[in-house]
Every structure is written in structure tokens, then in C-alpha cells.
Amino acid sequence: MSYPLSRLRRLRKSSGLRRMIRETYLSVNDLIMPCFVMPGRRIRRPIKSMPGVIKLSIDNLIREAREASTLSIPAVLLFGVPREKDEKGTEAYSEKGIVQQAIRNIKKEVPDIVVITDVCLCSYTSHGHCGVLEGNPSQAAGHRYKDIRIDNDRTLEILAKVALSHAKAGADIVAPSAMMDGQVKAIRETLDKNNFNDVAVMSYSAKYASAFYGPFREAADSTPQFGDRKTYQMDPANVEEAIREVKADIEEGADIVMVKPALAYLDVIYRVKRKFSCPVAAYNVSGEYSMIKVASQKGWINEKGIILEILTGIKRAGADMIITYYAKEAAEWIQETRY
Numbered sequence: 001m002s003y004p005l006s007r008l009r010r011l012r013k014s015s016g017l018r019r020m021i022r023e024t025y026l027s028v029n030d031l032i033m034p035c036f037v038m039p040g041r042r043i044r045r046p047i048k049s050m051p052g053v054i055k056l057s058i059d060n061l062i063r064e065a066r067e068a069s070t071l072s073i074p075a076v077l078l079f080g081v082p083r084e085k086d087e088k089g090t091e092a093y094s095e096k097g098i099v100q101q102a103i104r105n106i107k108k109e110v111p112d113i114v115v116i117t118d119v120c121l122c123s124y125t126s127h128g129h130c131g132v133l134e135g136n137p138s139q140a141a142g143h144r145y146k147d148i149r150i151d152n153d154r155t156l157e158i159l160a161k162v163a164l165s166h167a168k169a170g171a172d173i174v175a176p177s178a179m180m181d182g183q184v185k186a187i188r189e190t191l192d193k194n195n196f197n198d199v200a201v202m203s204y205s206a207k208y209a210s211a212f213y214g215p216f217r218e219a220a221d222s223t224p225q226f227g228d229r230k231t232y233q234m235d236p237a238n239v240e241e242a243i244r245e246v247k248a249d250i251e252e253g254a255d256i257v258m259v260k261p262a263l264a265y266l267d268v269i270y271r272v273k274r275k276f277s278c279p280v281a282a283y284n285v286s287g288e289y290s291m292i293k294v295a296s297q298k299g300w301i302n303e304k305g306i307i308l309e310i311l312t313g314i315k316r317a318g319a320d321m322i323i324t325y326y327a328k329e330a331a332e333w334i335q336e337t338r339y
């Protein structure tokens, strides 16, 4: 008997044929590199729970951005780790804030790299929530330990200011991750009113209340001091709701929508891509990074094989771009293996 399916598979021993019938191509163009930037000079502070990921002062961040650009990685995503925190996260929109300075410097030194900025308050608020709290925060800490309440609409005003300050500094894309209702609209309107019509919005539309963010919270020093994020981030059990979130964000003016995390949510990526024609980003988050990194440091798994497989899987599910802490390694591996 002659079986066409297995014939093609057997012929795949030839790498040429394997490439001819391959359905999904991972490309360096798909990668976005997240970076943590902090005040100071010549600082490279390792993040314990994310081995290999390092918080950088601006001088070192420039070097990192240059390296990314040399590897043809198209974009960086900036997270600030500020010195000052307060109840309302005011440092997040300071003209001299760490992210604003970082943007100006990258734009000057590495002008060809796309600069995307995280727009959220959690690393800027003393309580570590993504928005401002309703009422008196110290009362909230005492009385509403479990059921904290975020003042959605007051938070929108602040997020819009943050996004505007990033645009003024030269950001190409702002990425609101606070999961406040109406955040895309508030930001879009403010940008347009101030003549930043060209600054795009990448919205964290379907952001789940996930345990996979654990290591990031150490990195960004953004662990909630009380309560959790379940009142504003999504229930991992829901996918129809994700479709509604994405739809709302596109209607509000999002240019790119995001699903986050990636691995436990491949069906969400798939559904979103099928339903909407908008570019879809997937965030391969900190916990997903650390699990692979630590197991490979122990010699238990093949790091390169697993990462290329995971990134290909995320792309096959429908992601047009992938935010990954493995961006630099992946860029090298993709080139060297003609993957």
C-alpha cells in the first residue's frame, strides 16, 4: 500500500521538503522583547525568579536595545521600576519618569527599534494594584481585605495621562495592561486630542487573573499588598468573555489586541484570531519563562527545542506577534537553524 500522509512525513527527512510543506514559520519579525528599566547608572540587577532576565539602568538598556536591533528584533516593550510610589501612582506620568527618559534615550540612540510601553499603575502604586482604590486606601487594606474596589473611572484619567506622557517622550505604541473598562477609549481620545494620532494602542484585551505572573511581580515589584486582581482580571475558565473584551477594545480603537498568558490560553488566541481581523499579540509571560529556564538549567529539558516548539505553537494558534523573555535567544536560534 502507498499512504500519501506518511509518504510526506517520511520524505521530510529531506530538509528541503520539510520546509516546503511546513505550515507555520516562526520569524524574528514575530518577536517583542520585554525590558525592565530602573533609575541609576551602570546597573544590571538580576531577577531571582527569572534567571537570565535583568533589570537595567538606561545606559545598559540602550545596549540591550541595540543588541536586539542587531538581531533584527523589531520591538521592545518597556516596564518601569520607579523609585517613588504613592497611592495614585503619580510617578507613572511624570515627564522625568524612568520610562519617559528611557523612551527618549532609545529613540535617540536606536531609532529603528519600535518602542512599546506598558501603561499600568501597579509598579507605581504603594498598594500594588493596577488602579487607584475607591475610598481611603488604608481603610481598604483593613476592612476590605478580600474585596478591594478599584475606582475604574478615576483610574482611566490617570492611565490616559500615562499614555500621553509616553507618546510625548516618543513611544510608537502604548500598551494598557490595567484591565480597566474603557481604558482604550480614554487613551485613544487623549492621544488624538493631543495630535498623537499616529501612536498606536496595543491593548491587553484578554488578560487573565493568572498565577503565571508570579515572577514578574518580583521583577516589577508590583505584588498587591492586599487583595488580588480578580476584580479586574479575567477568570481563566472563560473564553466567550474574552471575545467580548476583545470586541469592546477594537470598538474603542485598539490597533492590536493581546491575549495573556499564552500557553494555557492557546484556544483563546485561536478564537480571537478567527473572529477578528485585527493583529493579535500573545504574551508568553514570566512564569512560562521561568519554568523552562529553571528546568533547562538543571539539564532536564532541551531549552532550544522547547522554546522553538512553544513559540511555533503560539504562532500556529494564531498570534501575529509574541512577547517573550526568550526574544534574543529565539532570534539567534531561528537564524541558525533556518527554523
Ligand code: PBG
Pocket (backbone or CB within 6 Å): 118, 120, 122, 130, 177, 178, 212, 213, 214, 215, 216, 217, 222, 229, 284, 285, 286, 287
Ligand atoms: C501589569 C502587568 C503584569 C504583567 C504585565 N503587565 C502583571 C500583573 O498583572 O500582575 C505580567 C507579565 C509577566 O508575567 O511576564 N499589570
